[in-house]
Amino acid sequence: MTAFLLAPFYIVINLYIVRWMFRWMGACHYLFRTMTFQVIFAGIYIFFATTLLTGFLINKPLWLHRILKSIGNYFLGTFFYILMVIGIVDLGRLILKYGFHSSLIGNHRVFVITGAVCTFFIIFISAYGIIHTTHVKVTHYEVNVNKKVKNMNTLKIVLAADAHFGYSVGPRHAERFVRKINQENPDLVCFAGDFFDNEFDAFSDPERVMASLRSIRSTYGTYACFGNHDLNEPILAGFTFHSSSNQEDPRMEAFLKDCNIHLLNDESALIDEKFYLVGRKDPTRAQKIGSKSPKNPGQRKTPAQLTNRLDRSKPIIFIDHQPKELDEVSKAGADLDLCGHTHDGQLFPGNLVTRLFWENSCGCLKKGQMHSIVTSGVGVWGPNMRVGTDSEICSITVHFT
Numbered sequence: 001m002t003a004f005l006l007a008p009f010y011i012v013i014n015l016y017i018v019r020w021m022f023r024w025m026g027a028c029h030y031l032f033r034t035m036t037f038q039v040i041f042a043g044i045y046i047f048f049a050t051t052l053l054t055g056f057l058i059n060k061p062l063w064l065h066r067i068l069k070s071i072g073n074y075f076l077g078t079f080f081y082i083l084m085v086i087g088i089v090d091l092g093r094l095i096l097k098y099g100f101h102s103s104l105i106g107n108h109r110v111f112v113i114t115g116a117v118c119t120f121f122i123i124f125i126s127a128y129g130i131i132h133t134t135h136v137k138v139t140h141y142e143v144n145v146n147k148k149v150k151n152m153n154t155l156k157i158v159l160a161a162d163a164h165f166g167y168s169v170g171p172r173h174a175e176r177f178v179r180k181i182n183q184e185n186p187d188l189v190c191f192a193g194d195f196f197d198n199e200f201d202a203f204s205d206p207e208r209v210m211a212s213l214r215s216i217r218s219t220y221g222t223y224a225c226f227g228n229h230d231l232n233e234p235i236l237a238g239f240t241f242h243s244s245s246n247q248e249d250p251r252m253e254a255f256l257k258d259c260n261i262h263l264l265n266d267e268s269a270l271i272d273e274k275f276y277l278v279g280r281k282d283p284t285r286a287q288k289i290g291s292k293s294p295k296n297p298g299q300r301k302t303p304a305q306l307t308n309r310l311d312r313s314k315p316i317i318f319i320d321h322q323p324k325e326l327d328e329v330s331k332a333g334a335d336l337d338l339c340g341h342t343h344d345g346q347l348f349p350g351n352l353v354t355r356l357f358w359e360n361s362c363g364c365l366k367k368g369q370m371h372s373i374v375t376s377g378v379g380v381w382g383p384n385m386r387v388g389t390d391s392e393i394c395s396i397t398v399h400f401t
Helices: 002-028 035-049 051-057 062-099 108-132 171-183 206-214 250-258 283-289 303-307 326-331 350-357
Strands: 136-145 154-160 188-192 222-225 261-263 267-271 275-279 316-319 336-339 363-367 370-374 391-400
Touching: 002 035, 002 062, 002 108, 035 051, 035 062, 051 062, 062 108, 136 171, 136 370, 154 171, 154 336, 171 206, 171 391, 188 316, 188 336, 206 250, 222 275, 222 316, 250 261, 267 303, 275 303, 303 326, 326 336, 326 363, 326 370, 336 391
Parallel strands: 136 391, 154 188, 188 222, 222 261, 275 316, 316 336, 336 370
Antiparallel strands: 154 391, 267 275, 363 370
């Protein structure tokens, strides 16, 4: 419903953008002022601007649905920077015009050059953002846990999250980050949710992705929890819609099982009698599917409930998709809390905004005796771009003292 309520604002914003495009192109050459060119240009722009809606409404044939969704994801990121650049420059124009009464405002050459610089910047930043998503960074952390483990001084964990396999992220990207994971020679691999992108059928080649994930090598195996996007749910421009069908898709859990990934759904596992691994339900996912599935009630266990029967002399590692309840997790005896979800904002200046809403939006933070580590995610959601942030896996060396 929110998406449709915001639709008039989206239309007005696009009219504002197209108006400035026409003004600048018309100043560059008289051909751009002709009705024929403007009708053709407007038609092309409308096609791209409406792919968010057409990709949502057109589900068959599948190839057309996939093309529209992919174009919409690319357009969304470019649209964001078009609006930001034009908005900033227009604000500067108003300040110069009414605040300083600058003579530059009416200068034809200045207008053309300013438009050219803006166009170049938008193309450059969009191309950079698209290419940058394909580069997987390895971020290294070293943490100390004040517990002794028999015959073990260190534990190397690789943390990944937010793959969002679907229209933007496919088998090639899976091969990239799996290769990076194996290069770290991990003892344990943890996925902190959001394997899927609200739609299992968005997979372009699930068998190839499965083959990549099966090839992950580690001493103690690969474990995961679900995230808020690991369900079937109609989504339009980032806004989700209530579905009458069961949102919990059994194929998602079966996929992880076939990939040799152990799902921890509000449960713990004692690994080799040395340390505990605790996987939490995602609160958003649990709330949405809880009333429909007796196996997954809407309430998730508290951190204290998850640890009350554990031997706290052993290290306790949490996997939790959203970095919430850090104080509660720390007080429950966790030594390490591994999360994702935030994407570190994904697009600048989103990384500045996320810091206002999350105590630890990305990186490492110590809460009492617990280390909270949040990854920016290995994939992308929505706009198929990363600007000012990285697709990453985290290589964490835990020292037991």
